[in-house]
Amino acid sequence: MILKGKTAVITGSNSGIGLGVARELAKSGADVVLNSFTDRDEDHAIAAEIAQETGVTARYIQADMSKAEDCRRLIADAGACDILVNNAGIQHVAPIDQFPVEKWDAIIAINMSSAFHTTAAALPVMRKAGWGRVVNIASAHGLTASPYKSAYIAAKHGVVGLSKTTALETAEEPITCNAVCPGYVLTPLVEAQIPDTMKEYGMDRETVIREVMLKRQPSKEFATVEQLGGTVVYLCSDAAAQVTGTTISVDGGWTAL
Numbered sequence: 001m002i003l004k005g006k007t008a009v010i011t012g013s014n015s016g017i018g019l020g021v022a023r024e025l026a027k028s029g030a031d032v033v034l035n036s037f038t039d040r041d042e043d044h045a046i047a048a049e050i051a052q053e054t055g056v057t058a059r060y061i062q063a064d065m066s067k068a069e070d071c072r073r074l075i076a077d078a079g080a081c082d083i084l085v086n087n088a089g090i091q092h093v094a095p096i097d098q099f100p101v102e103k104w105d106a107i108i109a110i111n112m113s114s115a116f117h118t119t120a121a122a123l124p125v126m127r128k129a130g131w132g133r134v135v136n137i138a139s140a141h142g143l144t145a146s147p148y149k150s151a152y153i154a155a156k157h158g159v160v161g162l163s164k165t166t167a168l169e170t171a172e173e174p175i176t177c178n179a180v181c182p183g184y185v186l187t188p189l190v191e192a193q194i195p196d197t198m199k200e201y202g203m204d205r206e207t208v209i210r211e212v213m214l215k216r217q218p219s220k221e222f223a224t225v226e227q228l229g230g231t232v233v234y235l236c237s238d239a240a241a242q243v244t245g246t247t248i249s250v251d252g253g254w255t256a257l
């Protein structure tokens with residue numbers, strides 16, 4: 001229960017990695033604020049389930065991470081924010097010359113600009129509390145590139161840069177900021193890429209998983225949401241107090257290639 005008494009806000013956490021991170025933070029004693037752009041009974045039920053399983057306070061706050069004012073309202077409505085995990089993200093796969101402009105704008109807003117807005121709102125709260133952790137969920141695609149993912153790769157490289165700047169601006173304070181760079185994790189976001197990638201490469205599902213997705217992941221295994229959650233818990237621990245402005249890859253060796 002190393003995070004007892006801390007409040008964690010995790011953007012985009014009603015599914016996938018964000019939900020896995022929220023669960024691991026709650027298991028370590030942190031109160032958690034879950035988020036997405038929807039406001040369904042099932043969203044609030046996920047928070048209630050985490051509270052019941054772990055004994056922490058868990059709430060769900062609707063806020064659309066494509067909108068600057070919603071990003072900032074999320075932090076205000078959370079009431080406290082010792083740990084901020086910028087995780088909300090979407091993907092679209094297409095060649096640059098056919099990439100829909102509205103998809104480019106949405107990916108840049110949700111995957112990158114939201115982290116700027118939430119961080120800007122959270123830093124004064126962390127300074128007041130005298131402690132803070134910002135963890136940005138970037139990607140192996142924040143360090144390397146692949147074809148057909150221009151907006152996502154631009155946004156994730158941007159998040160890595162934002163993380164370094166946040167770290168430098170807080171370097172003399174008990175606040176850290178780092179980027180976690182997952183390789184492939186089998187979440188709804190990755191599931192949704194499979195049909196487009198099948199079309200793009202003219203391959204069946206199993207071949208896309210083996211030859212395209214896990215081709216660059218030397219371990220030949222997907223990373224898990226629990227492993228990503230454990231990495232975030234480590235970054236929030238005292239052991240990581242001097243770990244700031246860096247990237248931690250959880251990618252089965254992808255970026256070692």
Ligand code: NAD
Pocket residue numbers: 011012013014015016017018035036037063064065066087088089090110111137138139140181182183184185186187188189190
């Ligand atoms: P996911 O689709 O399961 O989760 C994305 C989350 O973001 C969901 O909770 C969704 O509701 C939320 N979201 C989407 N649009 C939003 C908006 N406008 N406002 C608020 N929330 C919004 O996908 P995931 O794989 O769990 O991805 C989570 C993060 O991890 C993303 O930033 C993604 O880029 C990153 N990532 C994923 C992988 C992977 O292989 N799955 C690899 C590297 C990085």
